[in-house]
Amino acid sequence: MQTENKPREEGGKRQRVRANMVNVYIMGKHHVVPEHATIMRAIEYAGHQIIRGAGCREGFCGACGTIYRLPGDYKLHTGLACTTLVKEGMSLTQIPSVPMEKAVYDLEKLTPDVNTILQVYPVTFRCVACGTCSKACPQGLPVMDYIQAAMRGDIAEVADLSFDCVACGLCALRCPAEIIQHEVGVLCKRLTGRYLRKESKELDERLQQIRDRRFDAEYAELMVMDKAVLSKLYYDRDIEP
Ligand code: FES
16 A cells, blocks of 8 residues: 655645655656665666666766755765665765876886876865764765875885775865875875785785686676676675685
């Protein structure tokens, strides 16, 4: 049996919502969507086709950064559209790309220290340690801490703290000092991989196996595999604890 939620006032109109449905405002327009939908599913349910702003749909690629507000809450929230669920009265807009100038550099000519941060992303040193970036991170990463580590030249610490960054850019969007934190993280991860980590015999062996085309037959098999079978294979795979 279908019931109705309590009516609500919006823009002078009373909105009645069926059970299991909620009111949301997508780019300012009112829609009624299923209550357990992710923001991404709600956008599609409302009739939009997402061309930019969706990739993995699993919280890994960072393509679906979104900002939203909730009724009675002053705060501008951030989240990933593919993993954040809608809430009654949510007002949202996707930010599929945050404009920025990505530095071009030759890793072989850089050193893993503070001079490189100064040279490649000098804007990093505008940080005022306000913590807005950390509050904006949908991954819950200590973004401000890794920017502070970058300012100290602790490249390995930046790589470690930013490891789970999905580069959605929401930290950069909110930063009052205009830093592009996720790119500083990428730079430090590259420097760490190139200069600070021990050589890996296993990695060298695996790369050689790839160069020797040892996995070509398996790749070919995967490329034509049915999506459901591929999905099962992916979720059943061995994952290191
Ligand atoms: S679509 Fe990849 S993180 Fe949301």
